[in-house]
Amino acid sequence: MKALAQPRSGRFSTSESLTPSSHKQRPPRVPKENIEPNAMPPESSLFRSPPVSVKSPSMKSRSPLPPRPPPSSTPLKRKLSLETPAENVSPLPSLCDSGVQVILRMRPLKKDEDDDGSQIVQKISANSISIFDHTFTFDSVADTGSTQHDIFQLVGVPLVENCLAGFNSSIFAYGQTGSGKTYTMWGPSSSLTADSSLNQERGLTPRVFEMLFSRIHEEQTNLSDKKISFECHCSFLEIYNEQITDLLAPMQKNLQIREDVRTGVYVDCLTEEYVCQMKDVIQLLIKGLSNRKTGATSVNLESSRSHCVFTCVVKCRSKSMSDGSNSLRTSRINLVDLAGSERQKSTRAAGERLKEAGNINRSLSQLGNLIYILAEVSQSGKHRHVPYRDSKLTFLLQESLGGNAKLAMVCTVSPSDRCKCETFSTLRFAQRAKAIKNQAVVNETTEDNVKFLREQIRQLKDELVRIKSDGTYSESNNKTTGWNVQRSLNLLRLSLCCPRTLPVVDDDGDEEMEIVKEGSETTYIEAHSNSNVEKASANEELISLRDLKDLNADISDTEAMLVQLHDSVSENVQDSGQNGVVACEIEQTTSDECRTSSKCKDIAYDEFSIILNMKDNICHGESEPVKNPTMRKSLNDSCTEITEESSAVVGSDTVGAIVQDQSYNFSTSRSHFSPCGVGIVACESSFALTSPKLSLSPRLENCRSLGVSSLMSSSRKNMSQLEGDPEVLSVSFAHNLKHSNNNAHPTQSSKNPFATTEHLATSLRQGLEIINCHQLSSSLRNSSFRFRLNKIDVGIQTHPQEYNSSEDSSVFICSYCNNKAPPSECHTRMQDAGLQIVPVDDCQSASKSQPVDRCKKLLPKAVEKVLAGAIRREMALEDHCAKQAAEITHLSRLVQQYKHERECMSIIEQTARIRSVV
Numbered sequence: 001m002k003a004l005a006q007p008r009s010g011r012f013s014t015s016e017s018l019t020p021s022s023h024k025q026r027p028p029r030v031p032k033e034n035i036e037p038n039a040m041p042p043e044s045s046l047f048r049s050p051p052v053s054v055k056s057p058s059m060k061s062r063s064p065l066p067p068r069p070p071p072s073s074t075p076l077k078r079k080l081s082l083e084t085p086a087e088n089v090s091p092l093p094s095l096c097d098s099g100v101q102v103i104l105r106m107r108p109l110k111k112d113e114d115d116d117g118s119q120i121v122q123k124i125s126a127n128s129i130s131i132f133d134h135t136f137t138f139d140s141v142a143d144t145g146s147t148q149h150d151i152f153q154l155v156g157v158p159l160v161e162n163c164l165a166g167f168n169s170s171i172f173a174y175g176q177t178g179s180g181k182t183y184t185m186w187g188p189s190s191s192l193t194a195d196s197s198l199n200q201e202r203g204l205t206p207r208v209f210e211m212l213f214s215r216i217h218e219e220q221t222n223l224s225d226k227k228i229s230f231e232c233h234c235s236f237l238e239i240y241n242e243q244i245t246d247l248l249a250p251m252q253k254n255l256q257i258r259e260d261v262r263t264g265v266y267v268d269c270l271t272e273e274y275v276c277q278m279k280d281v282i283q284l285l286i287k288g289l290s291n292r293k294t295g296a297t298s299v300n301l302e303s304s305r306s307h308c309v310f311t312c313v314v315k316c317r318s319k320s321m322s323d324g325s326n327s328l329r330t331s332r333i334n335l336v337d338l339a340g341s342e343r344q345k346s347t348r349a350a351g352e353r354l355k356e357a358g359n360i361n362r363s364l365s366q367l368g369n370l371i372y373i374l375a376e377v378s379q380s381g382k383h384r385h386v387p388y389r390d391s392k393l394t395f396l397l398q399e400s401l402g403g404n405a406k407l408a409m410v411c412t413v414s415p416s417d418r419c420k421c422e423t424f425s426t427l428r429f430a431q432r433a434k435a436i437k438n439q440a441v442v443n444e445t446t447e448d449n450v451k452f453l454r455e456q457i458r459q460l461k462d463e464l465v466r467i468k469s470d471g472t473y474s475e476s477n478n479k480t481t482g483w484n485v486q487r488s489l490n491l492l493r494l495s496l497c498c499p500r501t502l503p504v505v506d507d508d509g510d511e512e513m514e515i516v517k518e519g520s521e522t523t524y525i526e527a528h529s530n531s532n533v534e535k536a537s538a539n540e541e542l543i544s545l546r547d548l549k550d551l552n553a554d555i556s557d558t559e560a561m562l563v564q565l566h567d568s569v570s571e572n573v574q575d576s577g578q579n580g581v582v583a584c585e586i587e588q589t590t591s592d593e594c595r596t597s598s599k600c601k602d603i604a605y606d607e608f609s610i611i612l613n614m615k616d617n618i619c620h621g622e623s624e625p626v627k628n629p630t631m632r633k634s635l636n637d638s639c640t641e642i643t644e645e646s647s648a649v650v651g652s653d654t655v656g657a658i659v660q661d662q663s664y665n666f667s668t669s670r671s672h673f674s675p676c677g678v679g680i681v682a683c684e685s686s687f688a689l690t691s692p693k694l695s696l697s698p699r700l701e702n703c704r705s706l707g708v709s710s711l712m713s714s715s716r717k718n719m720s721q722l723e724g725d726p727e728v729l730s731v732s733f734a735h736n737l738k739h740s741n742n743n744a745h746p747t748q749s750s751k752n753p754f755a756t757t758e759h760l761a762t763s764l765r766q767g768l769e770i771i772n773c774h775q776l777s778s779s780l781r782n783s784s785f786r787f788r789l790n791k792i793d794v795g796i797q798t799h800p801q802e803y804n805s806s807e808d809s810s811v812f813i814c815s816y817c818n819n820k821a822p823p824s825e826c827h828t829r830m831q832d833a834g835l836q837i838v839p840v841d842d843c844q845s846a847s848k849s850q851p852v853d854r855c856k857k858l859l860p861k862a863v864e865k866v867l868a869g870a871i872r873r874e875m876a877l878e879d880h881c882a883k884q885a886a887e888i889t890h891l892s893r894l895v896q897q898y899k900h901e902r903e904c905m906s907i908i909e910q911t912a913r914i915r916s917v918v
């Protein structure tokens with residue numbers, strides 16, 4: 001059985017609520033109603049709408065509240081905004097923007113409090129009090145002499161009238177323990193007797209129902225032109241230690257709060273009793289209150305230890321005698337007696353009482369927080385997260401707090417000096433509550449509504465048939481129905497685009513809250529999880545979104561890497577200039593020139609040689625005769641540290657290095673391996689560009705903060721030979737990366753996440769193509785790498801086979817003197833030195849102050865370390881990126897499939913909803 005069902009005709013009769021994404025959305029808040037806070041509701045006007053402010057555009061523009069969607073966005077909304085209460089001709093509910101009515105009630109001093117008879121709280125006018133030179137103003141102040149009848153007149157009568165007019169209405173009693181909340185709401189238990197009408201102490205609730213039944217009878221008698229029937233159903237629950245218990249069936253504990261698109265929030269399995277007379281209500285009150293958790297504290301002998309909510313849903317069906325039109329008004333009354341806040345110091349609670357007190361205070365604090373936020377939103381107009389789901393109380397009563405209900409709050413205080421802290425706290429709470437603006441609507445469905453909705457159903461059915469038949473969507477039909485079939489899809493798109501910060505679809509606090517609490521995906525899920533079907537889809541969606549989120553993060557990382565690589569590739573292309581030789585090539589640039597060349601220096605610092613090239617060279621190197629088996633194994637494993645013994649490398653390539661502003665030049669022989677086995681053995685692969693591997697996407701997260709940049713010396717000419725103009729590729733790549741980055745950025749949205757995903761994949765592919773081109777080119781020609789390791793700037797340069805083949809292969813650069821020398825001679829020298837890589841100006845520097853030995857030791861180790869690490873990373877990244885690429889493809893397919901299913905699902909759901917409404 002459903003209870004606490006919030007009639008939401010004001011919601012669901014708007015087109016907004018007809019969309020799957022908006023069923024939880026609160027009606028947008030509008031400017032403050034221009035009525036006196038304490039103004040009584042309209043004269044008994046069951047079928048006359050209560051005062052409603054007409055929202056003119058100018059009024060809207062002055063609103064401090066969050067901007068609303070344009071009123072003409074949908075037909076239903078348009079009607080809603082144009083409606084005037086006087087005319088009351090619209091089939092749609094009238095709208096009433098109302099502030100919270102706050103009454104301050106002071107209970108008389110108790111005997112034990114009456115030390116000197118002085119009261120710290122003084123009533124200074126009908127609606128204000130003073131306390132220690134502070135003045136607080138509310139809607140009304142009921143001092144110690146006020147009676148139960150006074151309170152009823154202040155809040156009870158308006159509640160009844162509002163209820164009969166079709167508004168949801170709530171009264172909350174808030175205050176510290178022992179301040180008189182229970183007394184105010186129900187009266188003393190002795191007052192709840194069969195003949196309670198004679199008891200002057202009976203509380204607000206019995207008085208309200210007395211009046212309600214009386215007014216119902218009155219309406220049925222007086223309005224002779226209409227046939228009217230009323231139905232009232234009551235439920236009674238308590239929230240004790242964050243668990244809901246049915247007070248009318250106390251065996252039913254730990255009930256769950258659920259939400260329904262049509263009826264709103266309700267408590268599952270809560271007993272609802274039909275009541276038609278006062279006696280019925282009194283019985284329920286007695287039963288419920290006797291089941292409520294109470295306990296004795298030092299402050300209150302019969303302290304309520306739970307929040308309790310008495311709810312009555314009143315349905316009024318009327319049929320006009322003149323034109324035979326039917327209408328249904330549904331309103332809901334919530335009478336809430338909150339547990340009292342208490343300080344352990346004053347109540348000296350212990351054991352179970354202490355635990356209760358903790359829960360009570362926490363729950364009240366969450367309520368206070370929510371009130372604070374709602375007040376701030378109402379006053380500043382700023383959009384904020386409203387944490388309705390922080391507690392059962394706020395979640396259950398969310399409609400009363402800032403939503404579709406008229407709310408009155410009776411704040412009770414003790415005038416005793418002992419309670420000044422709690423009293424101040426209550427006064428501040430009351431002041432904040434006063435600032436909240438609810439937006440109540442008349443919950444009425446008329447025949448015109450039904451006609452309108454029938455027409456919508458017809459159109460939706462047509463749309464559904466059309467989409468089922470050809471899978472297309474008609475925008476024109478969308479305009480006529482006012483319902484956007486693609487909205488859910490757009491939400492998905494937005495979610496996909498901004499997985500970390502989902503868009504707030506409307507100024508609905510609850511949805512916003514989900515964003516903060518559950519994360520972006522959850523928001524979307526929550527917003528769509530009011531049916532099992534939706535939940536199932538939502539779960540799938542969640543999985544997809546999470547996957548995409550992770551994937552996006554990975555792609556972002558990869559892209560960042562690619563951008564860096566691309567930058568350096570571009571730079572390298574520039575540096576290569578016309579001759580295609582890197583600027584720092586040792587053969588063409590002396591070490592001094594390198595040092596003095598700012599360009600060279602800039603490049604040298606914080607840059608690292610291209611990892612991919614190393615990998616490629618290793619692969620190519622395998623086809624070369626391997627004279628050092630140890631090294632070969634090392635290469636193949638790619639992960640082991642290369643030992644110095646295995647570093648007797650000589651190839652036809654030349655390796656240059658710059659160590660701490662010193663340039664070194666090294667010669668290698670083709671018949672040997674380098675210590676790192678990378679980029680030194682010349683390759684013989686073809687220039688022909690085969691399809692590049694998709695997976696290469698270096699990732700530098702563990703790269704010891706090495707700045708990475710490729711300095712491969714591939715000329716434009718070579719690139720063109722490979723495939724197209726490299727610059728064209730580069731530009732395209734850069735453009736794509738930039739574009740992809742923009743789209744992938746969490747705070748930025750894109751219109752098409754599917755395109756984004758594919759776009760990223762495309763960018764990755766293109767980027768990798770370029771890198772591979774460079775790899776290929778560089779491995780064939782020459783390349784130089786530079787990096788910085790432990791404050792050492794290192795550069796490595798390889799010279800291509802062709803280059804060397806053009807030279808006399810028996811002659812290469814001497815690593816000692818930087819002169820061309822016969823290999824045997826140089827080899828001997830290198831062996832003597834015990835190093836494969838030696839300073840280029842070793843001969844010269846030996847005579848200088850620079851300690852040559854130190855450089856000799858330093859360089860190989862540094863190079864080995866970094867290169868071995870680089871190879872390892874590169875291999876891992878290759879696998880990783882291959883997986884990513886596969887994942888992207890898979891997800892793209894899933895998303896496309898989901899898109900179609902979702903569209904169809906939305907239409908089916910909407911049709912079902914409208915059918916159920918009708």
Ligand SMILES: Nc1ncnc2c1ncn2[C@@H]1O[C@H](COP(=O)(O)OP(=O)(O)OP(=O)(O)O)[C@@H](O)[C@H]1O
Binds near residue numbers: 177178300304305340
């Ligand atoms: N306005 C009042 N006139 C006379 N007696 C009052 C008034 N308000 C409260 N009392 C008395 O004060 C005592 C405490 O009141 P009550 O139980 O209503 O406090 P409470 O705020 O509900 O406390 P708790 O939060 O602990 O349940 C009761 O004995 C009640 O009869």
